[in-house]
Amino acid sequence: MNGNGATASPIETKSSGAVLPRIGPPLAIALLTLPILAGLAGTVLPALGYLPALDGTELTLRHFTDVLHRPGIIRSSVISMVTGVATAAISLAVVMAFVAGWSGTRAFARVQHLVSPLLSVPHAAAAFGLAFLIAPSGMIARILSPGITGWTRPPDILIVSDPLGLTMMAGLITKEIPFLLLVTLAALPQLRVAETRMLTAALGYGRIAGFMFALWPLVYRQIRLAVFAVIAFASSVVDVAAILGPSTPAPLAVRLVEWMNDPDLSMRYIASAGAMLQLGVTAMALAIWIALERVGAAIAQLLCHAGLRFRRDRITAWIALAMITSAALAIFAGLAILVIWSVAGLWQFPDALPSDFTLRNWMRALPRIADPLWTTLVVATLSAAIATVLSILCLVREGETRQSGNSRSLMVLYVPLLVPQAAFLFGLQLLFIGSGTDASLGALVLAHLIFVMPYVFLSLSDPWRAYDRRYEAVSAGLGRRRWATLFRVRLPMLLRSVMTAAAVGFAVSVGQYLPTLLIGSGRLTTITTEAVALASGGNRRVIGIYAFLQMVLPLAGFVIATMVPALLFRNRRAMQV
């Protein structure tokens, strides 16, 4: 499909463009920044004591000192900050060593196929899966017991919810590895990986060292914002922390939400001040990371200039392969265990499987599932559809103006992923409550859209930009209007990419916890909020059902995104994958 460079990028010059695409970029920028700015303002004011609804009209710093005097607040903050940095460092190290050690090999392609689907698994479902896998009464303990361990009862050790938050970090790492791997893979095609490998090998460098010295700085430049997003997410995550994280004390974000939902409304001041603390904690984590970047770059330069070849790197490469594979397998195994629990009858420790299977759990849960399921579907479908249309408008406009992909527009896309959710969702919730629109479908769709839009755009922009625009030139030459060209030529040809981007958006929406919890005000609930709410109860059969639905919904989205173009164009060979 690709033509030569000289003719591959023709463009309209005469007509100035239709009106609709013009509103795309401003609308997208407004969507990505205004709710966040308004939300931040709505959080800062109560933090400073200003909340007229609760008769707070006088500005004070009292609530900040209150927050800092909460028991264990320092520990909560440090756990959050360390989790942010450590999650990013470990997942990035694994991805880096894996890509450096294996790119271009068959193992690389296989792992890529293994890991990619995991991106669509909601964090909460993956966290539950991990918990059911490694808990003292989890699958691993059951398989090893009583034969190897001698346990006939689950041992009384704290694996899940360990005080240092190690299990929480492990859960986050297993989910962030697929994310970082995919953004790295997206950056690779623009680099000459195979040639560089040959060149560095000819100079006597080991595979990993050659990649790290010659290519990694270029890769990292492109994925840096994604790494920042991982830090921001891991340092402020609520659902994974509530499921796997410590409770004495809990990570900061979990405590914020508890304060926010406290029946004592005056706790909202403290929650808001805490959200500002969260902002500082995430900023601190990012600052530490940036310092680490400097140190890492300096060390790399030192090693590079010393001409060290690092030829014995097979052990490192194998460790990376082992880690990335086991992270993926852990999620898959966890999901399988969730399914088993959802249909488990009696299942005593240490039996590896239930003694009988039953649909009774499902029958009993179904009546309560219907409403959240419906909300999940409607909100995910609407937000994915709106984000897809908006992304297309932006990309059409980008094609008309030829101003694309500059670092500022990329930054705007990442804003919702870099600001801790609690810091602006608290304020946004107040705004919605103030206008009487909280717990309305529209407000919920809008809140989801903020997080769905970046992923949809990032997913669609690469295939959209890679499109051979000579097809459009041909169509215009045939006398076809711009809209006819868009709807009858470009969109059908890109249908698979468009539907995949929509499926990504759908999956992101299904997985949203905090926006749903806050903007839904507990009255509009989704599968994800219901599942996380069940976490403390510990009814594994019900959790299994909800978590199973959580992972099946995104999967269904991707199946539809694959099937529809395949069926529609079943007689068109060039349209097959």
Added chain:
Amino acid sequence: MTPTDRGLYLDGVGIALAGRQLLEVTRRVDPGEVLTVMGPSGSGKSSLLAYIGGFLDPAFKARGRVIADGLELTSLPAEDRHAGILFQDPLLFPHMSVSGNLLFAIPPAIKGKQKRDELAREALAGVGLSDFDDRDPDTLSGGQKARIALARVLLSQPRTLLLDEPFSKLDQDRRDQMRQLVFSKARELGLPAILVTHDQADADAAGGPVIRIGEDNTQ
């Protein structure tokens, strides 16, 4: 301009990239005539076609008027210019059948399914590919695709033909065949054509005037 000014007129067309003048052309191309523009790759010869067609990358600076049958194309949007273009690749729309590609090209002013189907069938016969209606474009040979692309562009009732090295990816036998077919169609329909190429044999087959660019920066 008067109605007798049939053909294509390039009036002081100049294209520059990053301050460097790539070409400068003032020329008339009569109906049925093929003007060949020759030059090495990177000389900007394709940008001339892009300018006439209305899809020049804004990185290029272009000026001058292009007039077809008395109508100034350069003041119109691309879709109103009816400048039929053939690229190196046939660029058949992969999601449509062969007849889908052809029907897409027939102007909407021609109404009635029967009439449009009939036109598409005639066009297929005209390039020697009758009964190919329902075929998937991807299952055709390179030469067949090129002929469908020609049939498609002719069905759109173009004012002019822009040929951007359309023969370069065909093998030797097909290339001669295709040249004959394209040039005879242009003559038969009285279409002024501009052919951009770096292959002298293309220029010889076209038999029209030749201008060279990129050697001393202007014609």
